[in-house]
Amino acid sequence: MFWHIYKYRVKSLLKTKMSVFWAFIYPILLGTLFFVTFGNSINKNSIETIDVAIVKETESEKNDSFVEMMEKVEFEDGKRIFNILNLDLKSAEGKLEDESIVGIVRLGDEITLEMGKSGLGASILKEFADEYTRSFELIEDAATIDFTRIQDVIDVNENRKEYVEEVSLGGEKIDTEAQYFYALIGMACLFGSFIGMVLGKDIQAVNSPIGARKTVSGTKRLTLMMGDLAAAVSIHFVGLLLVVTYLKYILKIPVFSQPLPCIAVVFLGCVMGVELGQFASCVAKGSEGMTIAISLAISLGSSALSGLMSPDLKRLMDRVAPIVSRLNPSSAIADCFYSLSIYSDYTRFAKSLTILAVEAVVLVVLSFFAVRRNKYVSV
């Protein structure tokens, strides 16, 4: 009986446009949208050259030396850090106002920076100017302490050593844009709730003629539910695997670094999503509109809290309401992918996966108890 229910539910779901849209089309659409929006920046590691205006107020060796250093410094890939524009103050301020440059360097008796808004380019310019100022002051100070040893001080300054070595507690760095794709996969899993809603509707006699037929049939409620659930999860799972394949091999997004654990996460995410919809449908005794509203509210809300629209919101939740953040299914899915990408052991991954598994099982049990002994005087 189970396989009979499974087979016909698969056929029925594949003919339901809504199921096909949410399982297959919407995640691919959104993934493509993310990719075209961010461009290929996810695979790039370089920072662009920073446009800076220089306003020379006084001529001095110190100022000339500063400009010379600015022209010479390069990133690791050999690209110049600064693109210098020699302008008068008014023109420079005009460019700063329309954000064509990150800052103005006024070379007078002192080096003065005029900065607009905060940003990576502005921070690099500030750090460079501060470092130059300190080096200059250090040499001057050293000369007043012991002029005879000034060459030793200059040698130490010119042969600076690197003391800090970045190590991981077990893994690698992660690209910030990858966060969006992890949250996208989380959302795509939870949008399986629209498929789950169809299951919930079709098992309740008050909601559909199929529900009425199923209620009067001799088949156990558990068998009906499990057959439907298995079919819905299969379709949603295949859809998500197609989405991940598209992201990984066509858009070349660095996801699914370890296939087997990632497949486990996606599978549990699908169960979670489908059950969410079924549970909402079983519990919300209202119109289809209200059930959709509840499913959408939970899926979208959960996705927003996991950083889909703004990573800042996830960080805020981690700080302000860590329990909510840990229990949020979309966050749990994103955290699983994070852990696999960043850490070499599976402790963090196992924790997040366990949370997801427990939530999925709880929802299955609650859905079953919600419809278990429903009896109707009249439909």
Added chain:
Amino acid sequence: MSVFKTFFSITKSNMVAILIYLGVALAMCIGLSLSTGGTTYSFESVKVKVAVIDEDESEVSKALVSYLEEVEDLVEAPADNDSLQDALFFGEIQYLLTIPEGFEKAVEKDEDVKLNSTSSPNSYNGAFVDMKIEGFINAFRSYKALGIDNKEALSKASANLSKEAATETYVPDNSEKRSDSFKYFFYFSGYGIMTVLIHCIASIMVVFNQPDMIKRMNCSALSVKKRNLYIVAGNLIIMFVAFILFVGIITGFNLNELKGNAVAPYMFINLLMFAIFCMALGYFVGTFAKHDGHIAIFSVSFSMILSFLGGIFVPAEFFTKGMQVFSKFIPTTWYTSNVDMLFGIKSMTGDMLPDFLKNIGVIAAFTVAVLGIAYSISARRAQEAEA
């Protein structure tokens, strides 16, 4: 009048769903806006949460820790590796430094020694902290080259590191310091109002666009003109109620920013124009959606796509050049352009007014286009119903 009453009785029957969408939209707007920070026209260094494991416990290592306490936000490091991993993962610690035993001796003798650092996975401020640490050690080495003792060298190194290039923030004449979250309230209100209006209006229009309903209305004594007028009036009321709600939220959370803000009326006019466009979009979705499932598909797709491409969730400056050009065809882009233009200025100037009106005009043009397409679809449907 009965059409008008029917309009609101359909609204009433969908009230729970409408309230759920409204609640979610408002909550997301508030959450997303409050989670951003910063102030316009203020260049500030960001302090990183640094934890230090000092295995050397020497004069030099302690001085380094004191220096980091001054320039960053020093937090305590958990004892075990699991807790450390968790703290780094969830951003409680953004940078972990381990100073090995023998560090002071190695620096004094100019030997190679490595301090291990680990940054939080999604924090890129680690490089700046590295630079500060290396700056400290190299400054100490420089002073030690003069032959002075550790204590004096550390003292002079700390004094040297407190020096920096004089920095001023450029504030244009017609500008005002504002909290960034004020801007983001308008940004995310655009998304919220779009979600709410598409759902609400489409779910009502779906009923009016059913073939049986069209036939019944055609049989009635009410003229087509009056019928459409009542429907438009109903839509406008729903749109206005949603607009007022979002204005209330923005006002409630940004009272200080709105006091004496001469450009606030223009920002609300911009939001109103965008709300009218969203109403038109909801009407459009209602003409071809058949049931609530269809409405959900279109409302979620439209609101997400238009919000991403319009620069609401990700600023347009991060788009590729091609996408920046394409985004000009998205009405949301013109809405966010107006928000960016008006945000942080004291008053509307003669130079800016034409640009503001141009952006409003473009949104109006999109509204007319969408309504035109919706009207032609519904007119054809009415003809099919008559045939």
